[in-house]
Amino acid sequence: MTEITLKSKSPFEEIKVIDENGIERWYARDLSELLQYGQWRNFENVLEKAIVSAKTIGADVNYHFADISKMIHLAKGANREIKDFALSRYACYLVIQNADPAKPLVSIGQTYFAIQTRRQELSDRNMEITENEKRLLLRNEMKFHNKKLASAAKEAGVERPLDYMGSTELAANLFRTTQAEDKLRREKIKGKVQANYAHHEVGKKVR
Numbered sequence: 001m002t003e004i005t006l007k008s009k010s011p012f013e014e015i016k017v018i019d020e021n022g023i024e025r026w027y028a029r030d031l032s033e034l035l036q037y038g039q040w041r042n043f044e045n046v047l048e049k050a051i052v053s054a055k056t057i058g059a060d061v062n063y064h065f066a067d068i069s070k071m072i073h074l075a076k077g078a079n080r081e082i083k084d085f086a087l088s089r090y091a092c093y094l095v096i097q098n099a100d101p102a103k104p105l106v107s108i109g110q111t112y113f114a115i116q117t118r119r120q121e122l123s124d125r126n127m128e129i130t131e132n133e134k135r136l137l138l139r140n141e142m143k144f145h146n147k148k149l150a151s152a153a154k155e156a157g158v159e160r161p162l163d164y165m166g167s168t169e170l171a172a173n174l175f176r177t178t179q180a181e182d183k184l185r186r187e188k189i190k191g192k193v194q195a196n197y198a199h200h201e202v203g204k205k206v207r
Contacts, residue, residue, distance in 0.1 A: 010112045011105065012092070019086065026092050028085035029070075035103050047085065050094035064091040093117050102186070 015030045032043035047065070054061050066086040071079050087095065093113035099106045 010108070012109055012112045024089055025066075025086045026089075028087055028095075029082075031087065031092065031095065035099055035105055035109070037100075037103070046095055046098050046100075049098040050091065053094045053098065054091065059090070064088040064094075089113060089117055 011034055012026070012031075015026060015034055017025050017027065019025050028043070028047060029040070032040060035043075037043040037046075051061055051065055054064055064087065068084050068086050069081050070084050071081055074080055085091075092109070096106060096109040096113055099109070101107065
């Protein structure tokens with residue numbers, strides 16, 4: 001498993017662009033590369049799921065998933081037009097929620113976009129996000145992934161409680177949780193001892 005070192009500036013911040021209207025956007029192809037999706041068609045499946053989620057809640061899909069085209073340069077001076085999307089922050093949040101949890105940066109992205117989306121909501125009302133609100137956001141993310149981990153752990157023969165943590169520890173444990181869930185399911189681990197050992201190994205690597 002790839003180990004992630006949290007930097008002061010998020011890698012998702014580094015690929016952000018500002019459009020002609022001063023709105024933050026992320027290009028889907030840049031995001032797919034950052035999340036280490038080797039093939040575009042695999043990432044398109046994630047995009048489709050995110051779009052379905054947006055439609056379900058009545059969001060403006062055309063705004064959040066703006067369909068654009070890019071021209072890329074090929075060998076011998078040839079050019080080819082490729083499909084891309086200019087994603088809003090909310091679209092990125094939905095994409096991240098539907099991405100493969102085994103990808104090293106997925107849980108980091110879940111934390112980043114959850115906090116940034118809430119921060120924008122508060123900014124629109126001239127408010128600031130507090131440590132307690134940040135903790136609650138991360139705790140909600142942990143609840144979601146803990147349910148998935150509990151399901152995987154139950155299949156493996158063990159159940160785990162949700163701890164009460166600060167925002168920094170919650171962020172780290174959000175990454176640990178998604179990785180532990182993936183390991184239990186991917187390796188089809190069974191039995192309480194084996195499951196606890198696997199969870200412990202994931203925890204050591206994350207730390």
